[in-house]
Amino acid sequence: MDPYQGFDEFVTSHTTALSRLAFLLTGDHHLAEDLLQAALSQVVSRWPQVRDGNPAAYVRRCLINEYLSWRRRRRYHERPVESPVDGADPVDLASTVVRRVVVGRALAQLTPRQRAVLVLRFYEDLSEAETAVIMGCSVGTVKSQTNHALARLRAAAPELSELIAGRTGVPR
Amino acid sequence: MTATLKDLLTEYAEQARPYEVREQALRRGRRRRRMRMAAPAVVAVLTILVAGATVVTLGPSLAPQAPTQPVGPSRSLGPSPSVGPSPSVGPSRPEPDWPPVPSLPSVVIDDLARVSLPGYPAAIVTDPDAPPLPTDRSVGRGRLVYTNAAAGWYGLVTESGAQYRLSSLSDSRSEVLSAGGRWLVSYVGAELARGGPASGDGKHIQLRDLTGTAVITVPVAGIPWLWWSADDRWLLTTVMAVPSPPDPSHPPESATLVDLSKPVPVPQEIDLSRWPGFAPAAVRHDGTIVLRPVGGDRLGDVALVDPATGDGRTVSIDLAAAATPDELAAVAYWAGMDGLARQASPLDPLPDGSMLLRLWRSFGGPPGVGTVQPTDVLVLDLDAGVVRERWRLPTPRPLPDNPRGDWETWGVAAVLPDGLLLTHSSTQRRWAWELYDPDTGDLFLVTDLRGLASAKQD
Numbered sequence: 001m002d003p004y005q006g007f008d009e010f011v012t013s014h015t016t017a018l019s020r021l022a023f024l025l026t027g028d029h030h031l032a033e034d035l036l037q038a039a040l041s042q043v044v045s046r047w048p049q050v051r052d053g054n055p056a057a058y059v060r061r062c063l064i065n066e067y068l069s070w071r072r073r074r075r076y077h078e079r080p081v082e083s084p085v086d087g088a089d090p091v092d093l094a095s096t097v098v099r100r101v102v103v104g105r106a107l108a109q110l111t112p113r114q115r116a117v118l119v120l121r122f123y124e125d126l127s128e129a130e131t132a133v134i135m136g137c138s139v140g141t142v143k144s145q146t147n148h149a150l151a152r153l154r155a156a157a158p159e160l161s162e163l164i165a166g167r168t169g170v171p172r
Numbered sequence: 173m174t175a176t177l178k179d180l181l182t183e184y185a186e187q188a189r190p191y192e193v194r195e196q197a198l199r200r201g202r203r204r205r206r207m208r209m210a211a212p213a214v215v216a217v218l219t220i221l222v223a224g225a226t227v228v229t230l231g232p233s234l235a236p237q238a239p240t241q242p243v244g245p246s247r248s249l250g251p252s253p254s255v256g257p258s259p260s261v262g263p264s265r266p267e268p269d270w271p272p273v274p275s276l277p278s279v280v281i282d283d284l285a286r287v288s289l290p291g292y293p294a295a296i297v298t299d300p301d302a303p304p305l306p307t308d309r310s311v312g313r314g315r316l317v318y319t320n321a322a323a324g325w326y327g328l329v330t331e332s333g334a335q336y337r338l339s340s341l342s343d344s345r346s347e348v349l350s351a352g353g354r355w356l357v358s359y360v361g362a363e364l365a366r367g368g369p370a371s372g373d374g375k376h377i378q379l380r381d382l383t384g385t386a387v388i389t390v391p392v393a394g395i396p397w398l399w400w401s402a403d404d405r406w407l408l409t410t411v412m413a414v415p416s417p418p419d420p421s422h423p424p425e426s427a428t429l430v431d432l433s434k435p436v437p438v439p440q441e442i443d444l445s446r447w448p449g450f451a452p453a454a455v456r457h458d459g460t461i462v463l464r465p466v467g468g469d470r471l472g473d474v475a476l477v478d479p480a481t482g483d484g485r486t487v488s489i490d491l492a493a494a495a496t497p498d499e500l501a502a503v504a505y506w507a508g509m510d511g512l513a514r515q516a517s518p519l520d521p522l523p524d525g526s527m528l529l530r531l532w533r534s535f536g537g538p539p540g541v542g543t544v545q546p547t548d549v550l551v552l553d554l555d556a557g558v559v560r561e562r563w564r565l566p567t568p569r570p571l572p573d574n575p576r577g578d579w580e581t582w583g584v585a586a587v588l589p590d591g592l593l594l595t596h597s598s599t600q601r602r603w604a605w606e607l608y609d610p611d612t613g614d615l616f617l618v619t620d621l622r623g624l625a626s627a628k629q630d
Binding site: 004007008011012015016018019020021022023024029032033034036037038039040041042043044045047096099100103104107118119122123125160 | 177186611
């Protein structure tokens with residue numbers, strides 16, 4: 001039996017979701033591609049064990065772990081972070097393009113762990129407990145990292161403050 | 173209209189493209205899986221010639237432009253102005269079939285990002301006051317043995333970074349490590365330390381278990397060659413054929429196999445009389461002996477021999493699918509020079525039974541005119557008879573400010589889950605252990621070896 005049976009189908013059906021998650025974590029197409037490749041290679045190496053379980057959850061975990069360790073290892077590769085958006089300048093948040101730029105720059109101000117927590121909590125809609133499991137830390141750490149991440153996000157992009165403050169429903 | 177943070181993140185994430193990485197992930201993942209099949213996959217892959225001094229003796233004959241003077245200990249590698257071949261002086265030849273190997277940007281060790289790997293210290297500097305190797309306790313697996321020519325002794329570095337003094341260089345012993353570093357092998361032979369292969373008068377080899385205190389003695393009839401399985405369980409020894417290099421009509425060498433997993437290992441004589449024209453090249457994790465044809469004209473042929481019966485089968489692997497004619501010519505050149513392919517392009521076992529085969533390339537002209545340097549490695553699946561992968565290593569290049577014509581090269585020292593551990597070295601000196609991802613070309617400094625007193629020794 002092919003030990004990688006089912007892997008192709010899994011990747012095909014999850015490419016979009018996984019690509020988005022990788023991009024959210026890195027904010028760069030090349031880095032996202034590298035990250036996804038590295039995470040999927042981990043999945044491949046254990047595919048016979050994970051395919052009958054919850055491979056999507058496993059690959060998400062690999063992606064996060066790889067991202068955190070990978071960021072530590074490859075820090076020298078990273079490009080200088082652009083200056084945060086000057087809050088005094090008027091920014092038209094009605095434009096999708098502008099919103100993306102503002103969000104991207106704000107995310108770039110976060111530490112890898114803060115960024116990962118934010119993505120898992122608010123993009124993947126995971127609970128604090130689920131996030132803690134994936135990141136291999138305590139629920140308390142998730143809470144504190146979340147608070148730090150939101151505070152930093154607000155500081156980095158004041159124009160998002162109102163949006164972030166409400167978290168659940170804010171004027172767009 | 174309202175939005176949540178999730179909406180903003182979703183909107184941001186929609187910029188992602190569908191990254192098509194399935195094929196690359198499969199390739200990398202398969203390699204990871206193979207490596208994981210044997211626990212801590214530390215595999216020193218250099219075929220070990222037990223006589224370390226013989227390596228030094230043979231060195232110049234294997235590298236036409238090899239220097240004989242040691243390189244100063246404080247020298248550091250600077251950027252190299254050229255990483256490609258020199259202008260060819262031979263007739264023009266067609267472009268290689270294999271895509272050109274991407275040149276590595278200038279590597280300055282001090283500029284590399286560092287990574288820490290368990291069992292690999294950040295730097296190794298010769299300890300002039302290293303104590304003698306204790307006989308009453310474990311010291312842990314060895315990482316390398318070096319020659320301290322100035323002080324006149326061999327030194328051992330363990331995985332914890334501890335150093336021990338081994339025998340004196342004048343003791344007519346040679347000290348090397350097994351593939352996985354568990355065993356320290358001492359060859360006790362009257363002539364070997366200085367004599368080289370032609371004057372050997374071997375007596376025995378002594379194996380010291382560095383993870384314990386056991387000492388095992390294996391008698392040998394001449395100057396021994398050693399091959400280890402990747403897990404250090406099996407040791408295959410042969411004696412060097414005389415005359416050297418042997419010709420294909422020469423009777424096969426005798427071989428002895430030792431199963432070191434047994435409480436009392438008993439050397440087993442292997443009957444190779446049914447394999448004329450072949451010589452031992454490797455031993456696999458299951459004890460299967462791998463033979464290769466003597467000479468360099470059938471590089472892809474191997475024989476897999478059952479040690480219990482001497483029966484076996486031959487496998488022919490088409491290397492032309494994975495290597496250029498230039499590379500195969502360079503490998504054949506070395507194999508022919510040495511008489512046997514084992515040193516020119518050894519087969520180095522991986523834990524899953526596959527083998528690494530080192531490729532060579534001639535720079536500045538055809539073999540014999542240019543300088544032949546090691547380049548990439550092929551992963552051979554001997555059971556399926558195919559080349560499974562080609563791992564691209566950094567391209568060798570001449571050292572800067574280098575009147576003797578030294579080259580710096582990279583060789584695979586171990587296969588780890590995070591990538592390949594490479595030994596970055598020049599002709600007579602190791603510079604560093606570096607972690608390398610052959611898929612991306614990322615290179616990281618693991619252990620700085622520039623502080624070692626001297627010498628390549630395994």
